[in-house]
Amino acid sequence: MTALTATIPADLNELARHWTKFILTELRRRGRVKFNAEDVLAHVMLKLCESNVVSKFHAGTREQSHPLTVSAVETAGMLGISLGDFLAFQVESEDSLAPVSFSGKPVEDGMGYTSPKARYMFCDVIALSASVAFPNQGVQVLPAHKEPTVSQWKAYLSQAVGNHSANYTRSYQRHESREHAPDHFAQFRSEEGMIFEDRLVDESAEATIEQAFNVAALLKRAPGLQTRKTTDDKCFFDLLRDGYTLREASKAVGLNKHELKVLTAHVGE
Numbered sequence: 001m002t003a004l005t006a007t008i009p010a011d012l013n014e015l016a017r018h019w020t021k022f023i024l025t026e027l028r029r030r031g032r033v034k035f036n037a038e039d040v041l042a043h044v045m046l047k048l049c050e051s052n053v054v055s056k057f058h059a060g061t062r063e064q065s066h067p068l069t070v071s072a073v074e075t076a077g078m079l080g081i082s083l084g085d086f087l088a089f090q091v092e093s094e095d096s097l098a099p100v101s102f103s104g105k106p107v108e109d110g111m112g113y114t115s116p117k118a119r120y121m122f123c124d125v126i127a128l129s130a131s132v133a134f135p136n137q138g139v140q141v142l143p144a145h146k147e148p149t150v151s152q153w154k155a156y157l158s159q160a161v162g163n164h165s166a167n168y169t170r171s172y173q174r175h176e177s178r179e180h181a182p183d184h185f186a187q188f189r190s191e192e193g194m195i196f197e198d199r200l201v202d203e204s205a206e207a208t209i210e211q212a213f214n215v216a217a218l219l220k221r222a223p224g225l226q227t228r229k230t231t232d233d234k235c236f237f238d239l240l241r242d243g244y245t246l247r248e249a250s251k252a253v254g255l256n257k258h259e260l261k262v263l264t265a266h267v268g269e
Helices: 012-018 020-029 037-050 053-064 072-079 083-092 122-131 150-176 203-213 215-221 236-241 246-253 257-268
Strands: 069-071 119-121
Touching: 012 020, 012 037, 012 053, 020 037, 020 150, 037 150, 053 150, 069 072, 069 122, 072 083, 072 119, 072 122, 119 122, 215 257, 236 246, 246 257
Parallel strands: none
Antiparallel strands: 069 119
8 A cells, every 4th residue: 555645546547656644544435345455445546547537437437527707708719709709799689798796696677688708507518519500610629627636536446335335344344244134934845945835835835934123022013914815815924824925925915115114124133
């Protein structure tokens, strides 16, 4: 790791050389490196390179960094006409642009329409250029875009690091963790695979369903688990005994949002 330099990287090599410490700091701040710091850092760096985060940042800032307002001279250049032609257009046309201040606020009393010192909204000039064909129109020149700041780059990189590290954390917890949900349906399985139908529903299986779900406690909060029934007069637990999954049984009896919430909380405990 090297010390952070206050410059925006031009490529991925500069990202790895100068911004690794910042990335690791972001991971620590987000609590992503409590137990496997090297793995998380390596994964995030790989994803940043795969997504070409530096090029995306520069491309995005070029597209979004136009000035809020432009002068009359810049407006004429954007329209591809001379300043005189633009000022004449301001006087003669009903589509003339309203002058604004540097902050984009309208100028009071409509003064300054033909002033060379007047300023106009960048987006209004773009819209005018697309809607009006000017005589003697030449090459249209956009004003130079504003250079991005280091603060903008830090915010962009921080967001990218947060997204990639969150994806890694979720994947680790789902696929690599040794902590798995209890198997409430072990009676349906054997070393050879699924048990035959004649053994799927028996007293032992029914007792396991009752015990695994703590039916009495569930029914106090969501009695619909027993009262809601299918056309075959089967409730939620009857369907589980028949081999339905939780999702299939819930859909078959039509559990409402409250009952689904209670069931989800119980299964997740």
